[in-house]
Amino acid sequence: MNPFGIDFGTTNSVLAQWNGRSVDVLPIDAPPQDWADMGFDKVMPSVLGIEPSGETRFGWLGKKMGSGKLEAVKRLFATEEFVEIGGHTASVEEAAALLFGHIRGASPGITVDRAVVTIPANSRGLARFRTKLCAGLAGIEVQALLNEPTAAAMAYSVDATRDQNVLVFDWGGGTLDVTVLETIEGVFIERASKGIPRSGGIDLDVAFGQAVMDALPVRPSWSPVQEAQFRLEVERAKILLSTQDEVNMKLPDGRYLPVTRAMFVKAISTHLDEVRRPIEQCLADLSISPASIDQLVMVGGSSKIPAARTMVSEMLGREPAGGCDPMTAVAQGAAIASAILMGQLDKDFFVATEHALGTVVHDDHQRAHFSVLIPRNHQLPAKATDTYHPAAQGQKEVRIRVIEGDPEKGVDHDDNVILREWDISVDPDRGITENAFTITYEYNVDGILHIVVTDIRTGTVLLRDDVSWGVTKDRSKLVELAKRVSVTIDTGAVNGATPRQVASHAADPEVAALTTRARSKVIPFVDDDEAARIEAICADLESATGAGADECKEALSSALRPYAYLLV
Known part of the structure; x- marks a missing residue:
């Protein structure tokens, strides 16, 4: 490969x-x-x-x-x-x-x-x-x-x-x-x-576009299509001004406006300074x-x-x-x-981390602090564990927060971001120290932060998860999402719109049987990465022709073999 x-x-x-x-x-x-x-x-x-x-x-x-x-x-x-x-x-x-x-x-x-x-x-x-x-x-x-x-x-x-x-x-x-x-x-x-x-370039285009608009004698009223054309011409002029001192920029109404490198540099001066x-x-x-x-x-x-x-x-x-x-x-x-x-x-x-990773803790006066587990500029992969306990006697829950940013700044500073948080149950009848737990962060070269929280006294894992967001919070939706992405790519349209012509062998009973078994009996029950992999093989099979179709059949059969217990 x-x-x-x-x-x-x-x-x-x-x-x-x-x-x-x-x-x-x-x-x-x-x-x-x-x-x-x-x-x-x-x-x-x-x-x-x-x-x-x-x-x-x-x-x-x-x-x-x-x-x-x-x-x-x-x-x-x-x-x-x-x-x-x-x-x-x-x-x-x-x-x-x-x-x-x-x-x-x-x-x-x-x-x-x-x-x-x-x-x-x-x-x-x-x-x-x-x-x-x-x-x-x-x-x-x-x-x-x-x-x-x-x-x-x-x-x-x-x-x-x-x-x-x-x-x-x-x-x-x-x-x-x-x-x-x-x-x-x-x-x-x-x-x-x-x-x-x-x-970056998006921000420079905005600044330069505003300078061009300010240079026009009268502020124009353009349609959305003309606005899009104007933004494209701004970007094009920006690029040309890297090799030319002056460019005649075409406006949506057909006129031309001369813009210079000096005008562009002045417009983006704030960005250059930062x-x-x-x-x-x-x-x-x-x-x-x-x-x-x-x-x-x-x-x-x-x-x-x-x-x-x-x-x-x-x-x-x-x-x-x-x-x-x-x-x-x-x-x-x-x-x-x-x-x-x-x-x-x-x-x-x-590779190394650019931001520190840690959790939020509170002192005796309930002031929040950034407790670092993995410091900034630490080489990856990295793994760190520290011990924590509830802030007060009788707590039933403890909130675990993953914070990323600069520990020298306050927890509420804009540079510090709460990536994700969970509430875990603790025994209110146990003392504070008896409720102690460890938090382990593991940050690998794949760039994903994994977290494990373990009760020290019992050895019970209270939390095992990773940092996720949006639809990924509900893993059951991921298989459905992967299918929808595959269908959209294959058909060239969203929401069941008129599809492109696909390979005629897609109606092959063997192909239909294989893909149906994969999608109904395996994909809904495996993790998201495996589901995406098997769905991709199904999509390849449905669009393959000739010898390629035979190879895809074998690939899908091989992918399903470890899940024979699901196919009964």
Whole structure:
């Protein structure tokens, strides 16, 4: 099986594959020629559109829609449960899973069943959990969630022959990540990371678009379609101004407005100023000077802005490294990581936490405090256990809260987020110390935080769960959701709209019997990852032809064999 890497970006997504010697970036969309000429030929806009008929549109087809589309779903992972798209209500997980499902089969002749998926280094635990879940719902086994700056460093430095410190400045469409890594004998180790969750091309487009509107003599009244066209032209002008001093920007009414690089830089000056802070914080965390950085790697579309490149270069006293496309480097590094995990490349990598993880405790005066279990910049995988007890005698319940952020700031500070909480029962007749329990956090390279709470006196496990959100709180819904995603991808429409023509052999009695047994007797009763895997095999079988159908039949039979006891 070929190793794949997926950069599931806020604004654009990229698919790459390790070919045994190097990395190929695979085409997954067909951009307009003027955008292809600007370097967008190997990226797909992370956009899902739904027509009034229910038909789905992905990538450029969705981006060019005037309405009925969802952009930047990745920004919703930490905050939202449901979203409206073209008059259809969908969970955030379903929307993201549809994008993953499209990526899975978007490159001709290739189906991605397993991949390393990248995620911003500053992502919270909920975002990491939901990223992995959504890929799984689409039939993609996630080998690991890899921080985007680490992936970028691997793309640029995989052939490095000497040990070095690498600072990665990753400024994409939605986030800014700054990470310092050390490479030692082919091993990539994260040492420090800081970021800004909402700073990227989307925010720059808003600022620049406002500056363009302010430059017009009269504020225009445009239709939703014209507004969408205007936003696209703002983005296009922004990109062109990285190589040109002036651009004639086309307005929806057919007029042209000259915009300059100086005008753009002024419009985004606030955003440019704030990107200094993560760089300074990373250096301070490691107590090193800019001179200690051996290589500067700048990736992400926003890192192409000349003013940003100049500012970062001057801060660190060195020019950015070359050799990779900043737009595709993250996916390329993810493919390299996949090759490492599959034993096809003799390298290694380690990632670290950007935020501290702990729980909320109270002192004798009932003031809340951040009790750290796994500190910031701790290498993963990590496992930590600490002992706690009820705050008062006679309690019947104890609330366990998972908090992520900065323990030096108050529990209620905006930088500190309660990821999830549970109420567990304790014996009110036992003393405070007799009710003591341990909390164990386990945070693996897959980016998922697992929690176990154990009663010390009895050894009883009071809680065993992981950090989840939205529809994932009810695991019984996941199998149904995976089925719906698969059907939507196969038919090209949501809610049972008119389907595409599928392979004629789908009516084959043997195929029908196999898929019916899988969906009625196995999928509803297995865990979510296994359900997604088996459903993906069913979908492959229903769309396969010729020898491929025979292979899919055997694959499904093999997948069902361990569950023979359910098939009686």
